Amino acid sequence: MTLYLNDPISVKDYFEIRETADDRLEYIDGLVYMSPSPSTKHQRISRKLLVQFDHFLTDKSCEVFHAPFDVELKKENMEGTKIVIPDLTVICDRHGFTDARYVGVPNLIVEILSPSNQAHDLITKLNLYMNYGVQEYWIVNPMLNSVTVYALNEEEMYIQHDIKTGVGGISSKFLEGFIVELKEIFNDF
Template identity: 45%
Template sequence: MPLRKEDNMLTYDQYLSMGENIKYEIIDGELYNMSPSPSVKHQTIAKELVTEFNIYLRGKKCEVIPEIDVSLEGLEDVTKIREWVRPDISVICDKSKKKENHIAGAPDLVIEILSKSTAQKDKVTKFNLYKNSGVKEYWIVDPAYDLIEVYLLENKEFVKKGTFSKQDKVKVNIFDDLFIDLDLIF
């Protein structure tokens, strides 16, 4: 649920000073509280996806990072960042985007796992934010139905490549030879 902060918008350095247990996103001036913690199923799906990406990416230039703050504008100076998101899973292939506490710039692939409180934000607000910032591939995981929707950025628009279920293998389009067996995920 967003909370409007009109006059004194929180900067990222102020947010960092609040402590590690405080988790917020700020999107277009809206402050989104990231608590309570996700469900066990949500976390299990995230763990399995991260495992599959880690196995494939070991020794390669790209890296999978769960739950990290991302400045999609690519800002490095924490005193200037006024908008950031915290995707469930990010794949980063440009290591120069990795900063001490955040990623500065669009990840190559973002995965969001829906919950009741985040579904609209993930399917609309973040969908458009990721598209406009140049995320190459966006997955929306629906744990209620064990489905994954895959979108690819083509001509500055997300194009849906399909909806996949537990019996499917999903092609990770930013890589030539990675397919993830969803039976291992759900």
């Protein structure tokens, strides 16, 4: 994840740039970040996880969305504008949907690391999602074939709920009973 522009801009200017830009652009407190194009492995992992989440959420009140889908993080006590494009987003509160994006706090977010965006996803977004109250944050590392699941505790801080590398089942705290076998998302590579 790299800065698209070196100087802060207004959210209005951000949306004007988005109209003509081909890049995936995120907006965090005036700064515009550009996501790299996803690799083939990234896309395969995303698709496999999407299918598993979608299957699990059938007949439930939550929905899963895949990138590119804008999420404008909004919470009463939080200032600034943050528009992110998570790889996968699970949303259970349907009141925040607009024609263009979701405005509010998703319940679960999945980010799949790329070599160029690791710090952004591991530090910036982890803290951003925790501060806004995203209940669960999955970080998928295709380079290590690992998944780390962070869940909010009673103090509204992320704790590591589960971590697996290579093999085993990774579980969700938020979606009780949801387990993904790593071999099913990392195989064929």
